[in-house]
Amino acid sequence: MELVRPFFSILIPMFNSSQYIEKCIDSILIQKFSDFEIILVDDGSTDDSVEVVSKYIKEYRFIKILRQTNKGVSAARNLGLDTVVGKYVMFMDSDDYWMNGTMIKLHEILLKNKSVDILFFNYLESSKQSQTPHTVSSTFLGKRISRNKAIESVLSSTGGLGYCWNKVFSRYSINNKRFDENINYSEDMLFNVDCILGVKEIMSIDDCCYVYNLRADSIVNTFMPTRLTFFEVLDRIGQLLPIDFNDLIVIKKQFARIEFASKLIFLEHKMYRIFKREYRNEKVITDLNKYCLGKTEFITLLLANFSFTISALVLKIIKRVQK
Numbered sequence: 001m002e003l004v005r006p007f008f009s010i011l012i013p014m015f016n017s018s019q020y021i022e023k024c025i026d027s028i029l030i031q032k033f034s035d036f037e038i039i040l041v042d043d044g045s046t047d048d049s050v051e052v053v054s055k056y057i058k059e060y061r062f063i064k065i066l067r068q069t070n071k072g073v074s075a076a077r078n079l080g081l082d083t084v085v086g087k088y089v090m091f092m093d094s095d096d097y098w099m100n101g102t103m104i105k106l107h108e109i110l111l112k113n114k115s116v117d118i119l120f121f122n123y124l125e126s127s128k129q130s131q132t133p134h135t136v137s138s139t140f141l142g143k144r145i146s147r148n149k150a151i152e153s154v155l156s157s158t159g160g161l162g163y164c165w166n167k168v169f170s171r172y173s174i175n176n177k178r179f180d181e182n183i184n185y186s187e188d189m190l191f192n193v194d195c196i197l198g199v200k201e202i203m204s205i206d207d208c209c210y211v212y213n214l215r216a217d218s219i220v221n222t223f224m225p226t227r228l229t230f231f232e233v234l235d236r237i238g239q240l241l242p243i244d245f246n247d248l249i250v251i252k253k254q255f256a257r258i259e260f261a262s263k264l265i266f267l268e269h270k271m272y273r274i275f276k277r278e279y280r281n282e283k284v285i286t287d288l289n290k291y292c293l294g295k296t297e298f299i300t301l302l303l304a305n306f307s308f309t310i311s312a313l314v315l316k317i318i319k320r321v322q323k
Helices: 019-030 051-059 071-083 102-112 148-153 187-196 225-242 242-263 267-282 295-304 308-320
Strands: 008-014 036-043 065-066 088-091 118-126 131-133 166-172 203-213
Touching: 008 019, 008 102, 019 036, 036 051, 036 071, 065 071, 071 203, 088 225, 118 148, 131 203, 148 166, 148 187, 148 203, 148 267, 187 225, 187 267, 225 242, 242 267, 242 295, 242 308, 267 308, 295 308
Parallel strands: 008 036, 008 088, 036 065, 118 203
Antiparallel strands: 088 166, 118 131, 118 166
């Protein structure tokens, strides 16, 4: 008997997500679209996440749960990818949720553009104070964007960025590709580039379909040693790409060093000095106007050409005001 494939497979890793997972799942269930499956992957939760989602699993046959010991989000996503059967794969984080009408909108676009293998879409950044659309440069939007432009979008702060949850992937685009389980931060950026390099048709729209929950305790808002894998990710991406991308990768590294240093400047002086030294030892990119940088990134890097410390302090102030 031939396998009946749903249009979308939605993969959601979760770890101690009992506070958020219901809103995440409910945002899918209220969509006026039904041709999908949901694969939940519990990454060894120690709270009652599994109990919270059990009611959904009992009620809806298209919701499945996989369980593993705590191995990290990459291993959880990989376990899910080994299981999904949909024509297209979408990722969600367990503390985020979808906008109303997301599935119908994406379904209609993909039906009209059947040759598209990866579809980028925009998202809202949600905090306690507000919801703000991520700003995407028109440079990175279009019914057909080149692989190089898509990769630049992944690497740029005004592009689609390196997240996997603001994109739809065809099964063909993923094939046997998997997340590197040894990478603890920005693992999805490497996965994105790997997938992009294997396809021909990529589309990017400015419609906000996803709500990204900016939590104060999130890994992206704190500094931990595991975040240093970001530099390994960029080195590996650099090995995959032509030399035309070298300067953009340097810019990503330099901004990351300033950003990490801004979090440590009054807390961990030894680590702060390491970032400062690495910044000085890296190539200086003076023509910043050449790249689609966000205002914060541009100002920070421009100041750092004169003073790393002032740049780190200004970025710290900007981040505090933005919170």
